[in-house]
Amino acid sequence: MNIVKFEESMYKLVVETSTKLPKDVRRAVKSAKEKENAGTRAAMSLATITNNIAMADEQVSPICQDTGLPTFKIKTPVGVNQIELKAAIKNAIVQATKDGKLRPNAVDSLTGKNSGDNLGDGLPVVKFEQWEKDYIDVKLILKGGGCENKNIQYSLPCELEGLGRAGRDLDGIRKCIMHSVYQAQGQGCSAGFIGVGIGGDRSSGYDLAKEQLFRSVEDLNPNEDLRKLEEYVMENANKLGIGTMGFGGEATLLGCKIGVMHRIPASFYVSVAYNCWAFRRMGVSVDPQNGEIIEWAYQDGEFIDFAAGEAEKEVAAASASDDVISLQAPITEEQIRQLKVGDVVEINGLMYTGRDAIHKYLMDNEAPVDLNGQVIYHCGPVMLKDEEGQWHVKAAGPTTSIREEPYQGDIMKKFGIRAVIGKGGMGPKTLSALQEHGGVYLNAIGGAAQYYADCIKSVEGVDLTEFGIPEAMWHLRVEGFRAVVTMDSHGNSLHADVDKSSLEKLAQFKEPVFK
Numbered sequence: 377m378n379i380v381k382f383e384e385s386m387y388k389l390v391v392e393t394s395t396k397l398p399k400d401v402r403r404a405v406k407s408a409k410e411k412e413n414a415g416t417r418a419a420m421s422l423a424t425i426t427n428n429i430a431m432a433d434e435q436v437s438p439i440c441q442d443t444g445l446p447t448f449k450i451k452t453p454v455g456v457n458q459i460e461l462k463a464a465i466k467n468a469i470v471q472a473t474k475d476g477k478l479r480p481n482a483v484d485s486l487t488g489k490n491s492g493d494n495l496g497d498g499l500p501v502v503k504f505e506q507w508e509k510d511y512i513d514v515k516l517i518l519k520g521g522g523c524e525n526k527n528i529q530y531s532l533p534c535e536l537e538g539l540g541r542a543g544r545d546l547d548g549i550r551k552c553i554m555h556s557v558y559q560a561q562g563q564g565c566s567a568g569f570i571g572v573g574i575g576g577d578r579s580s581g582y583d584l585a586k587e588q589l590f591r592s593v594e595d596l597n598p599n600e601d602l603r604k605l606e607e608y609v610m611e612n613a614n615k616l617g618i619g620t621m622g623f624g625g626e627a628t629l630l631g632c633k634i635g636v637m638h639r640i641p642a643s644f645y646v647s648v649a650y651n652c653w654a655f656r657r658m659g660v661s662v663d664p665q666n667g668e669i670i671e672w673a674y675q676d677g678e679f680i681d682f683a684a685g686e687a688e689k690e691v692a693a694a695s696a697s698d699d700v701i702s703l704q705a706p707i708t709e710e711q712i713r714q715l716k717v718g719d720v721v722e723i724n725g726l727m728y729t730g731r732d733a734i735h736k737y738l739m740d741n742e743a744p745v746d747l748n749g750q751v752i753y754h755c756g757p758v759m760l761k762d763e764e765g766q767w768h769v770k771a772a773g774p775t776t777s778i779r780e781e782p783y784q785g786d787i788m789k790k791f792g793i794r795a796v797i798g799k800g801g802m803g804p805k806t807l808s809a810l811q812e813h814g815g816v817y818l819n820a821i822g823g824a825a826q827y828y829a830d831c832i833k834s835v836e837g838v839d840l841t842e843f844g845i846p847e848a849m850w851h852l853r854v855e856g857f858r859a860v861v862t863m864d865s866h867g868n869s870l871h872a873d874v875d876k877s878s879l880e881k882l883a884q885f886k887e888p889v890f891k
């Protein structure tokens with residue numbers, strides 16, 4: 377085996393996976409876009425998403441800043457040295473991280489220290505299997521944290537909100553899957569894809585669910601019952617009205633793939649792996665002698681290129697009918713109180729990133745900068761430093777805000793912060809703080825990391841780098857950074873409304889369908 381060539385092939389696979397969505401996923405995004413009504417927030421979000429896909433293609437930059445937990449599934453002919461392959465994969469990962477194609481994402485679970493190169497205990501995940509064929513098959517998925525957090529595992533029988541009892545049969549499974557889409561709301565960057573594993577134990581069930589994500593979005597399940605169930609879910613989950621980013625709308629689910637395995641008598645699990653629209657998985661077959669790529673996977677059918685100019689025009693058109701409200705920090709309480717749910721705002725000037733580590737830190741410490749009237753952006757960017765020591769943003773979309781729910785309201789009040797930007801919305805504690813203090817929650821489009829990176833004109837400083845690149849407090853100067861007000865200072869939350877209405881819709885699917 378030419379291991380140097382194999383390493384090069386793995387580097388190509390990693391870069392392609394992080395920067396270019398597969399053909400089948402593009403087609404699914406396109407068909408979602410065709411379903412949304414022009415002028416809605418969902419249509420505007422999808423236009424931003426397709427624009428972002430085109431920008432990532434063009435710049436060969438990460439589609440989303442969260443380049444996930446790299447998971448390789450490899451099949452090798454008998455006799456191939458798997459230890460050697462794994463070492464080459466690690467080198468390729470380190471190189472892709474240095475080149476800004478992957479965010480340093482490996483964090484020590486006990487100390488919180490980021491390794492900086494994506495290597496760590498157990499990372500990357502590399503799973504081998506032997507097979508009788510004469511070539512190596514490598515599949516890679518880069519699954520981000522926000523959608524991973526929306527995975528769910530049901531142990532049947534159980535009681536489900538809206539749907540009642542789910543028993544140990546096909547209809548019980550149906551209820552679990554419908555519930556899994558509801559509970560994800562927009563937080564996993566809907567519209568999403570789900571892989572479902574029926575049976576096994578807690579770990580093999582989730583493995584089976586994730587295995588389904590490697591199937592083509594358009595394949596047909598050879599198992600008749602499961603094929604019908606997949607079709608049922610695709611048709612009906614899209615009636616829940618959750619929509620892109622949870623803004624409400626027609627496109628909630630872009631793909632549903634279900635697999636089954638045996639179980640033991642006492643256990644009956646239904647495991648659901650949720651993947652965001654930024655569904656980054658790719659594969660190659662590799663020659664075991666010269667290490668070169670023979671063929672890329674997922675190459676069937678039409679390639680949708682979402683031509684950048686086109687998509688850009690659509691974003692502009694989608695929001696042109698609205699009065700876009702311009703905001704520049706420091707923002708006054710009066711300005712904030714004028715904003716209401718549904719408004720589109722455009723931010724110019726400075727904003728500060730802050731996510732999990734920063735929020736925890738700010739509870740007990742002073743802020744490194746004056747945050748009075750300022751804007752906090754829930755974001756963990758991909759950054760690269762040039763030879764002069766200047767930082768550049770390579771990808772910078774929002775992270776899931778709900779993780780900051782325990783801290784957000786207190787921090788806004790303590791430091792006088794007026795606006796937070798993130799995605800997926802926040803809960804009642806933050807909502808009441810917004811009302812009391814005069815604050816606003818702005819929803820940016822999750823995964824649109826190139827689109828937002830383009831709005832960032834300079835990096836003016838950074839604090840708390842000891843938390844690692846994604847968790848540091850970056851001072852970003854932005855121009856034309858668009859977001860939608862989804863929680864205002866008058867007690868309104870679009871997220872609470874969509875949750876409530878989608879739960880009501882979910883309850884329509886209570887009656888048995890598969891007997």
Ligand SMILES: O=C(O)C[C@H](O)C(=O)O
Nearest residue numbers: 442520521522756775776
């Ligand atoms: O870590 C991130 O940047 C985002 C994460 O994938 C999320 O969806 O919250």
Ligand code: SF4
Nearest residue numbers: 440520522565652823
């Ligand atoms: S930010 Fe959204 S698109 Fe990116 S990995 Fe997280 S869930 Fe996926």
